[in-house]
Amino acid sequence: MAEAQLFVSQEEFICSICLHTLTDPVSLHCGHSFCLKCLSDCWDQSQVCSCPQCRHVFMLRPELKRNTLLNEVIKKLKKTAHSSPSSKNYAGPGDVECDFCTGKKFRAVKSCLTCLASFCQTHLQPHYEIAAWKGHKLVDPDRNLKEKLCEKHQKSLEMFCRTDKTCICMMCGMTEHDGHEKVELETEREGKKKQLGATLRGIRRRLEEKEKKLRETRKTVEEMKVS
Incomplete structure (x- = not known):
């Protein structure tokens, strides 16, 4: 049987005391986990032993033992994170x-x-x-x-109505835009992109012609000065 893939990351195993990935994790009866040192230091400085996250109070100070399974999971996640470009x-x-x-x-x-x-x-x-x-x-x-959603039907805007010059969803195309000239949104986008490209090329060509005339005019002026 193929192994199931579990989508978890180091960020899901953060100690709420130091805000870093758990080191030597210990788990309390209330279900929350902390770094062994962080929790020990916290309790050493307090008269009451309580969970730093949910504030559950323990009458007797629990014996803290490292959660072996959780520790191995975190080790593997760290190893995967270091070896993965993601x-x-x-x-x-x-x-x-x-x-x-x-x-x-x-x-x-x-x-x-x-x-x-x-x-x-x-x-x-x-x-x-x-x-x-x-x-x-x-x-x-x-x-x-x-x-990208149609406000009326909450569907993806997948078409362009050339009659009304607006983006529409499939439901719009079958109702209020029925009989209008319609194309796929991607087709209209590509067409507009080509038009824009042609316009930009025309602008560049005119700019180059003006720059050429300007250079010629300057050259003529310089020649007149010399003569």
Whole structure:
């Protein structure tokens, strides 16, 4: 049987006292875990032994023993993070964050117009592996996914109505825009891109012609000065 893949990261194993990845983790009866040293120091400085996270009070100071299983999980996560290039792909200013990362978020590599969410490389994998998700429409990371929805039908804007010059969803195309001239949004986008490219080339050509005339005029002036 193939091994199931569990999407977790180091950021999910943070000590709430030092705010770093757990070191020699110990788990209390209330379910919360801390670094052995952090919790010991905390209790040494307090007259009451309580959980620093949920404030559950222990009548007797529990004996702290390292959680062996949790410690091995964290070790493997650290090893995976150091060997994986994705460990350096944290989202920075201007990047689109992964909506499924917890703690410090990774940079999104794709946004899904069907899920209306953005995914890092790890959390994107189900879209390539799960049959029901393979048909979803993936695009480059986009922080304004809600703007891609039709306000009336809450469906993806997949078409362009050339009659009304507006983006519409499939439901709009079958109702109020029925009979209008419509094309796929991507087709209209490519057409506009080509028009813009042609316009820019025309502007550059005219600028080059003006610069050439300016050089010729300057040359003529210099020749007149010499003569």
